[in-house]
Amino acid sequence: MQLREVEVALMSRAPESDIKPGTDRVAAVLSAMGDPQRSYPAIHVAGTNGKTSTTRMIDALLRAFELRTGLYTSPHLESITERITLDGEPIGAAGFIAAFEEVAPYLQIVESDGGRPLTFFEVLTVMAFAAFADAPVGVASVEVGLGGRWDATNVLDAPVSVVMPVGLDHTEYLGDTLELIAGEKAGIIAPGQLTVLAQQDPVAEAVVMQRAADVGATVAREGLNFGVVDRRIAVGGQLLTLQGITGVFDDVFLPLYGAHQATNAACALAAVEAFFGGGAGQLDPDVVRAGFAEVTSPGRLEVMRRNPTVIIDTTHNPAGAATLVASVEEAFEFTRLIGVVGVLSDKDAEGLLGALEPLLAEVVVTRSRSPRAIDPDDLGELAAEIFGADRVVVEPQLVNAVERAIELAEGDDPQGGGGVLITGSVTLAGEARGLLRR
Numbered sequence: 001m002q003l004r005e006v007e008v009a010l011m012s013r014a015p016e017s018d019i020k021p022g023t024d025r026v027a028a029v030l031s032a033m034g035d036p037q038r039s040y041p042a043i044h045v046a047g048t049n050g051k052t053s054t055t056r057m058i059d060a061l062l063r064a065f066e067l068r069t070g071l072y073t074s075p076h077l078e079s080i081t082e083r084i085t086l087d088g089e090p091i092g093a094a095g096f097i098a099a100f101e102e103v104a105p106y107l108q109i110v111e112s113d114g115g116r117p118l119t120f121f122e123v124l125t126v127m128a129f130a131a132f133a134d135a136p137v138g139v140a141s142v143e144v145g146l147g148g149r150w151d152a153t154n155v156l157d158a159p160v161s162v163v164m165p166v167g168l169d170h171t172e173y174l175g176d177t178l179e180l181i182a183g184e185k186a187g188i189i190a191p192g193q194l195t196v197l198a199q200q201d202p203v204a205e206a207v208v209m210q211r212a213a214d215v216g217a218t219v220a221r222e223g224l225n226f227g228v229v230d231r232r233i234a235v236g237g238q239l240l241t242l243q244g245i246t247g248v249f250d251d252v253f254l255p256l257y258g259a260h261q262a263t264n265a266a267c268a269l270a271a272v273e274a275f276f277g278g279g280a281g282q283l284d285p286d287v288v289r290a291g292f293a294e295v296t297s298p299g300r301l302e303v304m305r306r307n308p309t310v311i312i313d314t315t316h317n318p319a320g321a322a323t324l325v326a327s328v329e330e331a332f333e334f335t336r337l338i339g340v341v342g343v344l345s346d347k348d349a350e351g352l353l354g355a356l357e358p359l360l361a362e363v364v365v366t367r368s369r370s371p372r373a374i375d376p377d378d379l380g381e382l383a384a385e386i387f388g389a390d391r392v393v394v395e396p397q398l399v400n401a402v403e404r405a406i407e408l409a410e411g412d413d414p415q416g417g418g419g420v421l422i423t424g425s426v427t428l429a430g431e432a433r434g435l436l437r438r
Contacts, residue, residue: 003096006096007080010080010123011120013117013119014119015119016074016075016119016120016145016146017372019119020116020119020122021150023150023154023155025115025118026122026125026126028110029103029106029107029110029126030129030155032109032110033126033130036129036132036133037129037132037156038157039132039133039136040070040132040136040138041139041140041157042140042156042159043055043058043139043141043158043160043161043162043271043275044144044153044158044161045141045143046147046161046163046164046185046186047162047163048164048167048181048185049164049165049323050164050165050198050263050267051164052073052143052297053256053297053300054164054267054271055073056071056295056297057264057268057295057297058141058271059088059141060291060292060294060295061268061272061288062138062139062141062275063088063291063294064287064291065283065287065291068086068087068135068138068139069137069138069141070085070086070132070135070139070141071088071140072129072140072141073085073143074121075426075427076430077426077430077433077434078433078437080096080124081093083128084096084124086137091131096127100123102127102130103123103126106126107123119152122152125145125152126152140156142156144185144188146174147174147184147185149186150184151188153188157190158188158190159192159193159194159275160193160194160196160274161188161189161190161193161195161217162195162196162198162267162271163185163188163196163197163200164267165198165199165204166178166182166185166201166204166208167181167201167317168317168319169181169317178201179204179207181204182200182204182205182208183211186212189212189215191215191217192217193217194217194218195212196220196222196226196267196270196274197220197221197222198263198267220270220274222270225245226242226243226266226269226270227242227243228243228259228262228263228265228266229241229248231259231262233330233331237257238253238257238261238262239251240252242265242266243266244282244283245270245273245274246273249269249283249285249289252288252289253293254292254293255295256295256297257301257327257328257331258301258330258331259327259330260327261297261300261327265295299426299429299430301327302433304432304433304437308406308409308418308420309334310436311328311419311422312421312423312429312432312433312436314423314425314426314429315352315423315424316347316352316424316425316426317351317352318348318351318352318355321355321423324355324356324423325356325359328421329359333417334417334418334419335417335418336408336417336418337361337409338360338361338362338405338418338419338420338421339356339359339360339362339364339405339421339423340364340366340402340422340428341353341366341423341428342366342367342374342398342424342428343374343379344373344427346372347425349379349382350382352424353382353383353386357386359421360387360391360421361408362387362391362392363383363393364394364395364401364404364408365380365392365393366394366395366396366397366398366400367379367398367428368398368428368430368431370427373425376396377394379394398428398432399435402420402422402432402436405420
């Protein structure tokens with residue numbers, strides 16, 4: 001009940017979809033608290049796709065080196081407590097409530113000045129930074145919420161930043177060109193940092209490199225200073241050879257699917273190498289292998305059941321959908337794959353469905369409980385234009401949509417190699433994960 005009350009208090013604030021650019025309000029609350037975010041170093045991760053998985057990999061590697069860690073990611077799949085993690089475990093209800101109660105008096109002080117109230121995400125960010133200081137952690141791995149330059153997390157004094165691939169997303173807030181969006185993402189790069197840069201579109205790379213030059217940051221670039229040397233499909237994931245900043249790491253098992261996850265692993269390794277001093281000597285390969293072997297990334301090509309295989313994925317934009325298609329085709333051998341798709345109204349539903357179409361035999365369109373979810377009938381009409389009406393089923397209730405997709409995947413032969421892919425938004429993936437886990 002107490003956790004629910006805290007959630008209600010948080011949800012009464014401006015939601016994550018209602019962005020308030022600027023870090024001044026977060027900085028004011030943290031300053032009143034004595035700047036807890038300055039009591040530990042951090043690795044700060046931005047980008048359009050891959051930043052959650054990369055941040056989780058960084059945390060796993062740091063824990064393998066026996067550091068006490070804090071991890072802050074967003075959004076959550078099932079429980080709001082997932083966003084704040086200590087030593088690889090969610091903070092839990094008691095810890096979450098304690099963090100809110102610690103922060104609440106300082107919110108009242110700052111918000112009494114007549115300025116705008118802090119948003120849902122801003123308060124969560126302050127809670128995370130305070131919880132990390134209280135633990136205390138030796139290092140925090142922090143994922144940017146949206147953009148970078150004016151994101152609430154950009155009050156950190158991080159010695160290492162990471163910029164994952166930049167694409168067109170959240171254009172209403174970040175700008176409608178790759179150049180503008182890259183400029184916002186690159187805003188996390190600070191003087192004296194070592195910045196890890198994933199492979200980028202040349203336009204985005206030029207913007208990031210210019211930002212680094214302007215503030216005097218050092219850049220390690222994928223494909224030049226580090227990268228994936230080799231990757232092979234393995235049972236339950238893939239086996240990698242990674243070129244790090246300090247040397248080559250072979251026989252690295254990563255229990256995740258897709259070439260994009262191998263790239264994420266290379267960036268995570270480079271970030272941890274940078275954190276430990278870059279050229280100060282190669283990290284212990286056995287510890288690196290142990291760290292990667294423990295990586296999890298819930299909701300990222302996550303297999304929830306077998307016979308038929310049901311997979312959930314949080315993909316919500318066309319670029320992510322194209323990567324998802326390639327990963328499924330590489331890692332699985334479905335004879336018939338049925339999609340369960342629900343999309344939020346501020347996303348490119350047409351582009352996402354178009355990217356998924358070659359992969360799916362049929363698609364069941366539905367919705368999550370999010371008030372921003374596209375009405376299933378409207379999404380069904382759009383899907384019919386792309387798939388053809390005979391390949392589209394509309395099921396407004398998610399539980400019915402999943403059941404219908406399983407029936408279609410099984411067909412006349414439950415052992416026939418059919419599968420179900422549930423994707424289109426983080427909220428849909430989270431709700432489906434909860435259903436399937438129950």
